[in-house]
Amino acid sequence: MTPDPDVFLRYLERTRWFGGKGRPFEIASARRVGELPTAREGNPVVVIELVEVAYGDEVGGTEVYQVPMALYTDAETRLDHAFIGWWEDPDHGWVHAYDALHDREAMACWLVAFDKAAREPGGNLNDPSGLRFHRLPGHDLDLDTHSTLFSGEQSNSSVAFGDDSLMKVFRKITPGVNPDIRVHEVLTRCQNEHVASLYGWLDWVDGDPTSDTGEGTGTTMQLAMLQQFLRTASDGWDLALASARNLFAEGDLHAYEAGGDFASESERLGVALREVHDVLAEHFPVERLDAAAVTELADAMDARLDAALAVVPELADHADALREAYARMRDLGGIEVQQIHGDLHLGQTLRTSLGWKIVDFEGEPAKPLAERLRPDSRWRDVAGMLRSFDYVPHVVERQVAEDHPEGVEQRAYRAGEWAHRNRNHFLTAYAGGELTEEQRTLLDAYVADKAVYETVYETRNRPTWVAIPLEAVARIGAA
Structure with a gap:
């Protein structure tokens, strides 16, 4: 007897x-795509299920979600909040x-599997289920520590293993290479x-998972990544908010006079991003888009503006200026594109005692994987x-x-001053000086495109x- 599909439906909801x-x-x-090795006596059976969801609205389509499950013979009341269901399992009898x-x-089973992978050439690639744990050298895992699930994440799930490591489990699964793993492996x-250094990752190979060389021949789906846990790091967004609060609390002071001035951190972050982009350009293909491809990019921006006008009527007053920004991008004739972050903002940064770290290179989760893997201009980041x-x-x-x-x-004046100061310090540090005309043209187009998206989201x-991105749109028109 297998689980009733409604069990997963109620759980996902x-x-x-x-x-x-x-x-x-x-x-x-x-x-069910695999079963993890048991870490020690008393551990539950741990299986990984891939659940396919079919939508019944006009958009339709399907998505696949990863549901790792702990199977116990008896009910575990301590886990009532995480209960999925109970049934007679074909391999393990009646389970909760x-x-x-x-x-x-x-x-603990995940840690044991990753540790085992570190001691086998290329990782434990010969599991008949197709589960493949990979490890990078240089870090010994703490097998005696315990796990803590982070709360509040929207698209994935992350678990810390003590102060030692952090595992991100990808919930929505797409065949192919996950950019978060691909980029972190290169940078590590x-x-x-x-x-944060990458320690390892988990694949599942659908098809023939093994061969004489340990290389599978089926379709690969990447399920999780294990990396360095930056326990003492501070969230970049929270730090910036604290700086702005200090400014408002100190009365009539200018942003550069306030005790919590953030400009030096903005500069360091600009340098960090430039250095990451430079390394990515060394290790991933850098392409030159021709005039037709640049026109296609600008046309897509125009199309997003057309759709946004139906949702945000206030954009109409600025539509001509926005289209002019996109037209200037078309006139460039060709631009360079490369591997980038793809969804960069302050919430994707961490400040440690050793400097800034950039996290989550997965790209914008709502976009298809093929689009997230596609090279883009670094000016989008x-x-x-x-x-x-x-x-x-x-x-x-x-x-x-x-x-x-x-x-x-x-406060409105001080807010504008803080934003202008930190934008300029970040941008000057990133560019290493004044922007060229081409760089400014690209940046204006990408900023306009992002602000238009924000007006729709906020509406x-x-x-x-919605006034926040609308103010930015108005600045584009006044430039």
Whole structure:
């Protein structure tokens, strides 16, 4: 007897990371792709299930989600919050199933498997199930530590193993190479100081998982990655917010006079991003898009603006200026593209005692994998950071206004000053000086495209915040 598909349906509906909430869907299939080795006596059976979801709305389509499960013979009341269901399993008899990431006993199995991979040439590649744990040299795992599941993540799940390591489990699975693993592997082998080191990753090979060389011949799906845990690091977004709060708390001071001035950190972050981009350009292909390809990029920006105008009527006053920014990009005739981050903002950065780290190279989760793997201009990443700097003081400005409605004009001026100062320090540090005309043209187009996207997002999700990106759109028109 296998699980009733409704078991997974009810489970997905209550998770944070399921991307189909609000859409009609059914479970098309559930496939067990492997079983982890037992770490020690008393551990549960740990299996990995890939659950295919079929949508019944106009958009339709299917998605595959990873559900690692801890199977116990008896109910474990300590795991009631992670209960999936109970059934008679064809391999293990009657079982109570729980989301394994909530269970320290189950998570120990992952550590043992990664440790085993470090002692076998190329990793433990000959598991008949097709599960393949890979390790990079240079770090010995702490097998005696316990796991802690992070809360609040939207698209994946992360588990810390003590202070030693962090495992990210990809929930939505797509065949092919995950850019987060691909980029981290390259940067780790180069000993780049601006990322958390990659320790290993988990694949599943659908098809013939083994051969005489240990290389599978089927389709690879990447399920998880294990990396350095930056326990004492501070979130870049939170640090920037604290700086803006200090500015507003200190009355009439200018941003450069405030005790919490962030400009020097913005400079360091600009340098860090440039150095990461430079390494990626050395180890991944750098292409030159011709005029037709650049026109296609600009046309896509125009199309996104057309769609946004239907949602955000206020954009109409600035549409001509936005289209001019895209037209200037077309006129470049050709641009260089390379591997980039793809979804960069302050929330994707961590400040450690040794400097800035950039995290989550998975790209924008909502985009198809093929699009996330496609080379793009490094100025898309720069634009994302500039828009993030713009948001920081305006978010704080709105928070302060809730308790202190007086002084609105002064706070608005200070917010603009903080944003301008930090954008400029970051950009100058990244570029190493003044931008060329081509660089400015590309940056203007990508900033405009990002701001248009933000107006749609805010209109649909936080209507009172739509003025933040609209102000940026107005600046483009005034430039």
